[in-house]
Amino acid sequence: MSVLAVDTVSATPVAGLGLLHDLAGEPRGFEDLREVLAALERSLETDAQAARALLARASAIVVGASPAAPIQGGLAPWQARKLRKHIDENLDGTLTTAVLGEIVALSASYFGRAFKATFGETPHAYVTRRRLEAAKDLMLATRDPLSQIAYQCGFADQSHLCRLFRRSAGMAPQAWRRANRLAA
Numbered sequence: 001m002s003v004l005a006v007d008t009v010s011a012t013p014v015a016g017l018g019l020l021h022d023l024a025g026e027p028r029g030f031e032d033l034r035e036v037l038a039a040l041e042r043s044l045e046t047d048a049q050a051a052r053a054l055l056a057r058a059s060a061i062v063v064g065a066s067p068a069a070p071i072q073g074g075l076a077p078w079q080a081r082k083l084r085k086h087i088d089e090n091l092d093g094t095l096t097t098a099v100l101g102e103i104v105a106l107s108a109s110y111f112g113r114a115f116k117a118t119f120g121e122t123p124h125a126y127v128t129r130r131r132l133e134a135a136k137d138l139m140l141a142t143r144d145p146l147s148q149i150a151y152q153c154g155f156a157d158q159s160h161l162c163r164l165f166r167r168s169a170g171m172a173p174q175a176w177r178r179a180n181r182l183a184a
Contacts, residue, residue, distance in 0.1 A: 032061050036057045036120075039120025040054040040055055042120060042129070050120055054120050074117040075114045075115065079104040080119070083103060086103055087126070087127055087130055091153055092152055092153065092154045093154060094154075095123075095127050097112055097123050100115070100123055127154075128164060131153045131155060132153075132164060132169075134153045135149050135150070135153045135155075135161060135165065135173070136176070136180075138153065139173060139180075140180055140181065146173055149161065161173060
């Protein structure tokens with residue numbers, strides 16, 4: 001995988017500027033960069049414009065500059081923290097856009113746009129990804145059957161978990177569990 005630097009003004013590739021700097025002394029920048037790159041990876045296939053904006057943010061973090069312009073229409077930092085916390089604590093429940101919008105006092109339609117501007121993916125995609133991450137953690141940490149893990153992570157049933165897991169990881173959950181338990 002090659003990494004391109006991006007001009008933060010035009011969001012186009014810049015020749016000759018590599019992004020592989022040592023970030024060991026910059027933990028905050030590293031965390032910001034990791035979040036931006038994760039969102040970028042998720043948005044590459046679905047939203048090229050958002051991917052270019054996220055790549056510009058990643059480039060700005062690495063070179064130590066601030067992004068050319070703040071995210072327009074995004075959530076405030078306190079709203080993003082509150083949502084992350086609520087979603088992580090309630091993965092097993094119903095997390096609708098309307099309910100999430102109420103938590104940060106925004107209408108459902110505005111909330112959806114602001115969430116995507118902040119996180120780089122829709123609320124549904126974010127919740128699904130977090131549920132899959134929680135399922136992976138449970139598959140490695142417990143011997144619980146997949147049906148129970150699916151229920152604990154908020155999936156409708158084991159089939160729902162398996163279908164989304166295969167789409168995300170490229171293999172069945174049980175095969176992933178076996179492969180990663182052997183590696184650990």
